[in-house]
Amino acid sequence: MVEINLNRRQFLKLSGATAATLAVVELGFNEKEVHAQTKELKIAKATVTPTICAFCGVGCGILVHTKDNTVVYTEGDPDSPVNEGTLCSKGTTIRQVFTSEKRLTKPLYRAPGSKKWEEKSWDWMYETIAKRTKETRDKTFIEKENGMFVNKTEAIASLGGAALDNEETYLLAKMMRGLGVVYLEHQARI
Amino acid sequence: MTNHWSDLQNTDCALIMGGNPAENHPISFRWLTKAKEKGGKIVSVDPRFTRTSSKADVYASLRSGTDIAFMGGMINYALENNLIHREYVAEYTNASFIVKKDFEFNDGLFSGYDEATRKYDKTKWAFETDEEGNPKKDKTLTHPRSVFQLMRKHFSRYDVDSVIAVTGTPKEDYLKVCETFCSTSKIGKSGTIMYAMGTTQHTVGTQNVRAFGIIQLLLGNIGLPGGGINAMRGESNVQGSTDFALLYHLLPGYVGTPTAIPEHATLEGYNTKETPSGGYWSNKPKFLVSMLKAWYGPNATKANEFGYQYLPKGNKNYSHINLFNAMYKGELEGAFLFGTNPVVGGPNAGKEKEALSNLKWMVAVDLWETETSAFWQEEAGSDPSKIDTEVFLLPAASSYEKEGSVSNSSRWMQYRWKAIDPKGESLADLEIIHMLVKNLKGLYKNESSAAAKPINALYWNFGEGHHPDIDLVAREINGYDLSTGKLLKGFGDLKDDGTTSSGNWIYSGFYPEEGKNRSKNRDNKDTGGGNFLNWAYAWPANRRILYNRASADPSGKPWSDKKAVIWWDESQKKWTGNDIPDFKPTVAPADPGGTNPFIMINGGVAGVYAPTLNDGPFPEHYEPFESPVKNSFSSQEINPAVVIIEGEFNLKGDSKKYPIVGTTYRVSEHWQSGSMTRNQEWLSELAGHMYIEMSEELAKEKGIKNKDKIIVSSARGDIKAYAMVTKRFKPHMMNGKKVHQVGMPWHFGYKGYATGDTANRLTPHIGDANTTIPEYKAFLCDIRRAD
Numbered sequence: 001m002v003e004i005n006l007n008r009r010q011f012l013k014l015s016g017a018t019a020a021t022l023a024v025v026e027l028g029f030n031e032k033e034v035h036a037q038t039k040e041l042k043i044a045k046a047t048v049t050p051t052i053c054a055f056c057g058v059g060c061g062i063l064v065h066t067k068d069n070t071v072v073y074t075e076g077d078p079d080s081p082v083n084e085g086t087l088c089s090k091g092t093t094i095r096q097v098f099t100s101e102k103r104l105t106k107p108l109y110r111a112p113g114s115k116k117w118e119e120k121s122w123d124w125m126y127e128t129i130a131k132r133t134k135e136t137r138d139k140t141f142i143e144k145e146n147g148m149f150v151n152k153t154e155a156i157a158s159l160g161g162a163a164l165d166n167e168e169t170y171l172l173a174k175m176m177r178g179l180g181v182v183y184l185e186h187q188a189r190i
Numbered sequence: 191m192t193n194h195w196s197d198l199q200n201t202d203c204a205l206i207m208g209g210n211p212a213e214n215h216p217i218s219f220r221w222l223t224k225a226k227e228k229g230g231k232i233v234s235v236d237p238r239f240t241r242t243s244s245k246a247d248v249y250a251s252l253r254s255g256t257d258i259a260f261m262g263g264m265i266n267y268a269l270e271n272n273l274i275h276r277e278y279v280a281e282y283t284n285a286s287f288i289v290k291k292d293f294e295f296n297d298g299l300f301s302g303y304d305e306a307t308r309k310y311d312k313t314k315w316a317f318e319t320d321e322e323g324n325p326k327k328d329k330t331l332t333h334p335r336s337v338f339q340l341m342r343k344h345f346s347r348y349d350v351d352s353v354i355a356v357t358g359t360p361k362e363d364y365l366k367v368c369e370t371f372c373s374t375s376k377i378g379k380s381g382t383i384m385y386a387m388g389t390t391q392h393t394v395g396t397q398n399v400r401a402f403g404i405i406q407l408l409l410g411n412i413g414l415p416g417g418g419i420n421a422m423r424g425e426s427n428v429q430g431s432t433d434f435a436l437l438y439h440l441l442p443g444y445v446g447t448p449t450a451i452p453e454h455a456t457l458e459g460y461n462t463k464e465t466p467s468g469g470y471w472s473n474k475p476k477f478l479v480s481m482l483k484a485w486y487g488p489n490a491t492k493a494n495e496f497g498y499q500y501l502p503k504g505n506k507n508y509s510h511i512n513l514f515n516a517m518y519k520g521e522l523e524g525a526f527l528f529g530t531n532p533v534v535g536g537p538n539a540g541k542e543k544e545a546l547s548n549l550k551w552m553v554a555v556d557l558w559e560t561e562t563s564a565f566w567q568e569e570a571g572s573d574p575s576k577i578d579t580e581v582f583l584l585p586a587a588s589s590y591e592k593e594g595s596v597s598n599s600s601r602w603m604q605y606r607w608k609a610i611d612p613k614g615e616s617l618a619d620l621e622i623i624h625m626l627v628k629n630l631k632g633l634y635k636n637e638s639s640a641a642a643k644p645i646n647a648l649y650w651n652f653g654e655g656h657h658p659d660i661d662l663v664a665r666e667i668n669g670y671d672l673s674t675g676k677l678l679k680g681f682g683d684l685k686d687d688g689t690t691s692s693g694n695w696i697y698s699g700f701y702p703e704e705g706k707n708r709s710k711n712r713d714n715k716d717t718g719g720g721n722f723l724n725w726a727y728a729w730p731a732n733r734r735i736l737y738n739r740a741s742a743d744p745s746g747k748p749w750s751d752k753k754a755v756i757w758w759d760e761s762q763k764k765w766t767g768n769d770i771p772d773f774k775p776t777v778a779p780a781d782p783g784g785t786n787p788f789i790m791i792n793g794g795v796a797g798v799y800a801p802t803l804n805d806g807p808f809p810e811h812y813e814p815f816e817s818p819v820k821n822s823f824s825s826q827e828i829n830p831a832v833v834i835i836e837g838e839f840n841l842k843g844d845s846k847k848y849p850i851v852g853t854t855y856r857v858s859e860h861w862q863s864g865s866m867t868r869n870q871e872w873l874s875e876l877a878g879h880m881y882i883e884m885s886e887e888l889a890k891e892k893g894i895k896n897k898d899k900i901i902v903s904s905a906r907g908d909i910k911a912y913a914m915v916t917k918r919f920k921p922h923m924m925n926g927k928k929v930h931q932v933g934m935p936w937h938f939g940y941k942g943y944a945t946g947d948t949a950n951r952l953t954p955h956i957g958d959a960n961t962t963i964p965e966y967k968a969f970l971c972d973i974r975r976a977d
């Protein structure tokens with residue numbers, strides 16, 4: 001697992017809790033009773049995971065706080081020498097990439113001529129896409145041109161990938177070239 | 191970027207042109223602010239007074255599409271006023287090379303032009319060579335056919351008055367920019383140029399960048415801290431996705447794809463044709479063979495040319511515009527889209543949307559339902575009953591719902607750990623790609639057809655489960671010594687005999703031994719100069735400032751102590767300093783090649799003269815595809831080497847009907863085509879409406895008030911938006927002629943919380959002569975009130 005400098009986080013959590021405790025003790029209240037009623041900080045007991053922002057190419061470090069299977073908070077990573085804890089408007093709101101109700105959560109299929117999406121299983125999607133790809137590829141595959149091997153199909157295109165991880169772009173290029181795709185393009189061109 | 195974000199603090203002057211980091215790369219700006227605190231200057235050149243301009247010491251406007259005139263004038267200013275680093279120019283660039291007599295330049299055309307094919311015969315631009323084939327040189331730079339003298343002659347036409355008559359820049363502003371930036375020619379000073387799509391998205395985009403290269407070499411600014419040419423990348427991993435070659439003309443690590451030409455019929459033929467005799471690219475066969483070993487594994491043998499024949503070989507330009515033209519003509523059946531939204535982001539987006547309906551099937555992998563995956567809906571203005579395209583929309587996990595690395599603008603490969611399981615049924619793209627390949631391999635398993643062979647040969651060994659083992663992918667990228675099975679220490683160990691593998695040679699070394707994936711490095715102690723060598727991993731070989739050998743003089747001593755990066759340590763007999771040398775560390779200054787910092791280039795010096803480009807060895811001003819004025823530099827109106835697609839797919843507007851220059855830009859709150867931000871509540875609320883920004887003067891002429899609903903039209907389409915009347919645009923005054931310009935964000939579409947018309951319905955389908963990057967940034971339009 002990643003080694004991150006959690007001292008500052010731990011310090012903040014500790015100091016918050018300590019301050020609250022001291023305040024009530026000094027005022028002479030029943031410490032336990034008040035403490036039970038104190039609202040716990042949203043990020044208390046959250047798991048903190050470092051990531052890199054998903055937007056522009058600056059590559060700011062972000063800490064993602066997760067708890068109860070949701071993202072409770074995100075903030076700039078103070079350890080990153082790129083942003084030293086700061087973030088812009090997009091980096092600051094990156095939590096909503098997870099929480100937005102607009103997120104797709106199921107594979108969707110649109111049949112020819114249809115007006116609507118239909119929910120399908122992943123297996124059905126993989127099988128059907130592979131079948132379509134194979135049909136098109138087999139029909140249009142060019143093994144040789146002027147006596148030389150060209151092993152290509154000019155009937156399938158692949159677009160996009162600037163938001164994928166390096167490992168994903170690597171597999172995507174390998175897959176597409178492996179299929180003989182020559183129309184391979186992405187955002188670096190546009 | 192040749193340099194990196196935190197290095198910006200070391201600059202004495204940042205020329206920001208064709209980019210707006212204060213709004214589009216906001217956190218980068220803190221390093222510029224630090225530079226300012228140390229006395230550095232910021233110069234902003236932009237058609238619009240942006241938030242970057244508001245933080246600049248010097249601002250100058252220019253008409254969109256006149257960057258070469260602007261920079262040509264600066265090159266001339268530097269040469270005429272002797273504001274150049276002469277020794278650097280003579281020793282580290284090809285300014286001393288002698289060009290053959292065949293080179294000519296007349297009325298906007300270089301020698302060797304063929305009008306019928308719109309192509310140049312580049313052999314006309316070649317250097318004179320000695321018996322051994324090396325270029326002849328004159329280091330006094332006085333030979334009339336030396337690159338230096340030809341350059342001086344070429345740019346002498348770019349005198350200040352001729353320049354500003356084209357750019358529309360106020361003279362005093364123009365001179366102030368030239369004076370401020372050229373002051374970095376002094377030893378002990380460095381200047382950086384920062385740019386983005388405002389530079390590249392033109393029919394002369396490559397030459398715009400070339401002009402930056404020339405001035406930076408003349409000023410001696412490449413290889414220095416606070417120097418370099420720094421392209422600000424707009425997506426979190428567009429650096430990585432380019433390195434990994436999601437582009438028609440490349441294989442991973444910038445190795446060119448083999449094409450269907452006779453010379454590429456065999457691996458040996460490809461290597462002979464594509465491998466230069468000198469420079470680091472002379473190792474290209476090692477990179478290619480090691481990649482083939484990674485791709486085809488045990489199926490890549492010496493006997494079968496390591497699987498070279500399995501690679502597809504195209505015979506044309508398959509770039510974005512041509513891809514959509516082919517789709518428009520019905521030549522494509524299927525398309526995979528991974529997190530991309532061309533119905534908003536593509537040029538002439540209305541036509542790109544129409545083209546999609548000619549597909550038989552489309553697979554879209556995304557976090558959201560985008561304007562592209564929903565192109566068939568009534569909401570998109572389509573009649574679903576007439577569109578037969580099958581659409582498969584696969585939900586993808588977001589960046590922190592999976593693990594993997596991304597490479598930022600600085601070439602820093604940084605790791606993202608998984609914070610939470612993917613939302614709903616969404617999955618990491620890694621798994622989706624893996625499962626698609628596994629399914630396809632399953633279908634072909636028992637076949638031996640021509641089509642089956644390459645896919646059956648593809649080595650796919652990333653674990654048995656649905657989710658591939660990302661560590662195995664990372665190792666495959668780094669590469670192995672196949673005789674010992676050990677991870678490779680770096681690309682210096684690659685071989686061309688099939689005994690090494692590496693999926694992408696430029697990344698080889700990021701995972702040099704067991705348990706040591708260096709993209710996961712998180713030691714943030716400054717190791718000197720702000721280079722943070724132990725934070726993440728920078729390709730190549732963890733070097734942070736490219737060409738850093740040029741920060742030292744030919745004898746190996748830094749040009750100045752203030753700008754030292756690496757230097758020759760005679761006692762240790764090696765290069766040492768604050769950065770990893772971008773140079774062979776044991777090659778002494780007196781050794782052969784010891785004074786050649788540009789190690790990738792055959793000959794080891796940088797090219798102020800580039801006889802390899804499609805549109806000429808020097809940048810020359812041409813007007814955009816659509817321009818409000820005639821070209822006053824020559825009778826060539828547009829770049830003579832661009833390919834023009836005629837007909838419906840690329841309608842051209844006339845300046846009589848469309849007299850206003852239009853351009854597009856971005857805002858801080860939205861990102862690219864907006865699908866990642868218009869689907870979030872807060873950002874949608876912060877910037878919720880499509881608008882067209884214009885000057886007070888233009889608004890007055892058209893009777894338009896702030897917030898009026900207006901219509902912008904171009905030859906390609908009309909869009910409706912709110913008018914935003916500001917002082918940030920001013921009419922360009924060119925020789926007494928007034929030309930108006932408007933600008934607009936291109937983030938909007940009809941999906942998400944914040945919706946609006948799509949700016950790219952206005953932009954044309956024409957690309958740069960070298961890269962085919964579309965000319966989004968300068969087109970003609972007109973505006974009127976909507977009611």
